[in-house]
Every structure is written in structure tokens, then in C-alpha cells.
Amino acid sequence: MGLMKKIFGDYSSRELKSIYPIVDKIESMADEYKAMSDEALRAQCGHALWADAPTPEAFQQQCEQFLKGVLMMEETKKFAKEREALLSSPKNGYDRISEADLAAMESYCKEYMKFISDCKMEREAVKWTIEAAEKAGFRELKPGMQLKPGDRVYGNNHNKSVIFAVVGSESLNEGTHICAAHIDSPRLDLKPNPLYEDAGMAYFKTHYYGGIKKYQWTTTPLAIHGVVAKKDGTVVTVTVGEEPGDPIFCVTDLLVHLSADQMRKTLAEGVTGENLRILLGSRPLKDDEGADRVKFAILMLLNEKYGLTEEDFLSAELTMVPAGPAREVGFDRSLIAAYGHDDRVCAYAAFKPLLDLGTPVKTAVCVLADKEEIGSVGISGDVHGGPVRGGGRKQAPLLRAFVLPVRRRQQRV
Numbered sequence: 100m101g102l103m104k105k106i107f108g109d110y111s112s113r114e115l116k117s118i119y120p121i122v123d124k125i126e127s128m129a130d131e132y133k134a135m136s137d138e139a140l141r142a143q144c145g146h147a148l149w150a151d152a153p154t155p156e157a158f159q160q161q162c163e164q165f166l167k168g169v170l171m172m173e174e175t176k177k178f179a180k181e182r183e184a185l186l187s188s189p190k191n192g193y194d195r196i197s198e199a200d201l202a203a204m205e206s207y208c209k210e211y212m213k214f215i216s217d218c219k220m221e222r223e224a225v226k227w228t229i230e231a232a233e234k235a236g237f238r239e240l241k242p243g244m245q246l247k248p249g250d251r252v253y254g255n256n257h258n259k260s261v262i263f264a265v266v267g268s269e270s271l272n273e274g275t276h277i278c279a280a281h282i283d284s285p286r287l288d289l290k291p292n293p294l295y296e297d298a299g300m301a302y303f304k305t306h307y308y309g310g311i312k313k314y315q316w317t318t319t320p321l322a323i324h325g326v327v328a329k330k331d332g333t334v335v336t337v338t339v340g341e342e343p344g345d346p347i348f349c350v351t352d353l354l355v356h357l358s359a360d361q362m363r364k365t366l367a368e369g370v371t372g373e374n375l376r377i378l379l380g381s382r383p384l385k386d387d388e389g390a391d392r393v394k395f396a397i398l399m400l401l402n403e404k405y406g407l408t409e410e411d412f413l414s415a416e417l418t419m420v421p422a423g424p425a426r427e428v429g430f431d432r433s434l435i436a437a438y439g440h441d442d443r444v445c446a447y448a449a450f451k452p453l454l455d456l457g458t459p460v461k462t463a464v465c466v467l468a469d470k471e472e473i474g475s476v477g478i479s480g481d482v483h484g485g486p487v488r489g490g491g492r493k494q495a496p497l498l499r500a501f502v503l504p505v506r507r508r509q510q511r512v
Contacts, residue, residue: 121167128166207451208435214447215437216424220324221469221479222416224282224443225261228450228467229253232263235454249458259479260469263453267462277464280445281471284438285309287316287350287375287419289325293412294379296394303348303377305419309472313370317352321377325417327407335405340422347422348377377419442471 196204218224229237237251238244246252248268255261260282267275287305295302307313322340329335340347352370353361361369383392384399401407425437449465456463470480 212425219420221259221282257479261467263465265456265463267459275462278449279466280449281442281468282446283469283472285311289417291413296391300381301379301393301397305375317350320347320422321419322422327411327415329411
């Protein structure tokens with residue numbers, strides 16, 4: 100501490116060091132003010148200042164404080180332009196935009212709310228963006244397709260991820276402009292054999308996808324989204340819980356007066372992954388004498404509407420997500436509440452400008468990726484697990500399968 104004090108000084112010495120220049124300026128004025136008459140001094144310092152001082156000593160103290168304030172103001176004015184140029188001055192975003200920009204922002208947000216309400220799974224996002232892109236003149240990239248500047252193409256990867264491009268006037272060898280985002284979000288996926296009955300209730304067993312706060316998923320209205328590949332080869336799309344007349348589903352939780360033990364646990368331990376089971380119903384099939392009557396009744400309903408059997412769940416991709424559309428938040432409607440902001444808010448922002456883009460200098464690419472929430476693995480992820488020529492590095496198969504053919508075809512043109 101002694102060494103630190105020698106180097107930096109103590110608090111008092113530092114304060115005195117900052118005051119000394121002010122004292123020197125005040126003392127340099129002393130002879131001038133001593134020579135003034137009382138009347139001149141009043142005129143110089145102001146009648147109110149003089150009147151408030153009961154003694155000459157008090158008056159001197161007030162003068163010193165007054166002069167100190169004047170000098171500080173002068174120092175502030177001295178660097179006013181520099182401070183304005185160098186220092187940030189945060190402002191609310193609404194104070195920075197014009198009325199025209201505000202109207203454009205509101206229109207964009209309405210469109211985004213439609214997108215995020217319709218696209219709660221990556222399959223739905225791929226379908227939605229491809230339909231919008233085709234309306235804007237995009238074509239699916241096919242083997243042997245000849246490309247020229249201004250062409251608008253896309254590549255669909257198993258209906259789970261997609262890449263769009265507008266071919267630029269420069270060769271791809273000169274580089275590209277790529278904007279990427281992921282369209283998968285944390286959720287509850289159904290297990291391969293999910294349907295079971297327990298204590299007169301039918302449930303789906305789930306495993307969570309991505310990082311979730313498990314306690315947030317209890318007693319929340321949920322909808323089921325996904326596809327089922329049936330034994331006959333047909334693929335059925337399933338969506339229940341989004342329409343006004345649809346039922347919803349939920350993960351049950353304990354009543355507060357029955358959950359003393361649960362509430363003593365940490366947030367991570369209060370609700371376990373094994374307990375994230377989806378309540379489906381409680382009404383048994385009438386006149387049935389077999390086991391699991393409630394489960395059988397649920398399966399009868401699924402067979403009646405979708406033609407499903409229990410074995411079809413083995414080839415199904417079904418997931419539970421929060422039910423309902425995006426909504427505006429607050430009296431001023433300045434925020435948006437929706438499932439899947441991460442990362443579809445970026446996916447929409449990356450995709451939307453491409454629809455109105457002309458012929459760019461550099462090829463513009465938008466990548467909407469899957470599997471980011473679990474490490475970007477699998478056939479629809481951004482990285483490929485197998486070895487590649489030249490070493491064991493992981494590559495992005497979607498980019499490799501799309502950009503390289505575009506480069507070859509562009510070079511042929």
C-alpha cells in the first residue's frame with residue numbers, strides 16, 4: 100500500500116491537485132478585487148450574492164464558490180465540440196426515425212408476425228419461404244441449369260433447410276455476400292413410441308430439443324406440429340392446437356399446496372425432463388373392455404382423422420410448441436410476443452430483402468439452416484460429420500452442394 104500511495108498518491112492529494120489550478124486563478128484576481136470599492140464589487144458579483152453574505156468572510160467564500168463554478172463552466176464549454184464529436188449520446192430508437200420509417204417498420208413487423216405465427220417448425224419455414232420466393236421469380240436449382248447474372252435460384256435440403264441466391268455480375272471467385280440464420284427453435288419432440296396411459300390419463304412421452312428452461316413448459320397451452328410417414332408411403336401433415344376451435348395440450352404441474360418439496364428445489368431440478376409428458380385426454384372408449392382404454396380412444400381419434408396407427412409414430416416427426424399466433428405486447432403495442440424469435444427474427448430479416456433485390460455485383464446468398472440448437476449436426480445441419488477429401492474437417496454440406504455447382508455453371512456461362 101505504501102508503494103501504491105507513492106505512485107498514485109492518496110485521495111486527498113489527488114483532490115488537492117485538481118483544485119490547485121482553480122486556487123491559482125482565484126488568487127491571481129485577488130489584487131484586482133481588493134482595489135475595488137464596495138459598490139464596484141456589488142456590481143461585479145451581483146447584489147443578491149452580496150446580500151446573502153452576513154460577513155466579509157462569508158462573502159469571500161461565496162465568491163470563491165461562484166468563481167469555481169464559472170471556471171468549470173468555461174472548461175466544459177472549451178471542449179463542448181470535442182465531447183459532442185467523440186462521446187456517444189444514446190437516444191431512444193423512436194427518437195431517431197422519421198414518420199415514414201416508422202410506418203415502414205410497422206408494416207414490416209406485421210409481415211414478420213404472420214411469418215413467425217405460420218412457421219413454428221423448420222419444415223414450415225422452408226415451405227413458407229420457398230412459396231414466397233417462387234412468387235418473386237426464384238427457381239429451384241437443377242442439375243445442368245445454366246445461370247446468368249440476375250438469376251434467382253434456391254436449393255431445398257430435405258424440406259428442413261434451404262438456401263437462396265441471386266446471381267451477381269461478378270464471378271463467385273471474387274466472393275459472395277452471405278447472410279445466414281437458423282430456423283429451428285427449442286421445443287418438445289415426441290419419442291418414437293410416445294403414446295401411453297397412466298392412472299386413467301393418456302400422454303405423449305417427449306424429449307426436449309435444444310436448450311430449454313423446463314419449468315417454463317408446464318401448464319402452457321401447446322400445439323402439435325409435424326409430419327408422419329405412414330406404412331403405405333404417404334406423408335401426413337399434422338397440426339392441432341392453432342385454430343380457434345382446436346383443443347390444446349399441456350404439461351401438467353402440481354398445485355401450489357401440494358408442491359412443498361418441489362418448491363424447495365432449484366429451477367433446474369423442480370421440473371425434470373422425464374416429467375415433460377403431454378396430457379392428451381382422459382375419456383375411455385365406451386363399451387371397450389380391454390386394457391388402456393383411454394390410450395385406445397386417443398388412437399381411434401388419430402386413426403379417424405389422419406389414418407394413423409401406433410406403428411406410424413416410429414416414422415413420425417412430431418413436436419410440441421406453444422400454441423397461438425404472435426401477439427403485440429403493451430398498451431403502445433411496441434413489442435412482439437411469439438414462439439421462435441431465436442432465430443427466425445434473423446431468418447426473416449435475412450430472407451425478406453432478397454425478394455426485392457435486383458442484380459447485385461456480388462452473388463447474394465441467404466442460408467436458412469437447421470439443427471443449430473443441437474450443434475448443427477445431421478443431414479440438414481450446417482456441418483457434416485463424415486470425413487472429406489483433404490482431411491477430417493467438417494464442412495457445410497448445404498453450401499457445398501449449392502454454391503459449388505453455381506460457381507461451375509456461372510463459369511461455363
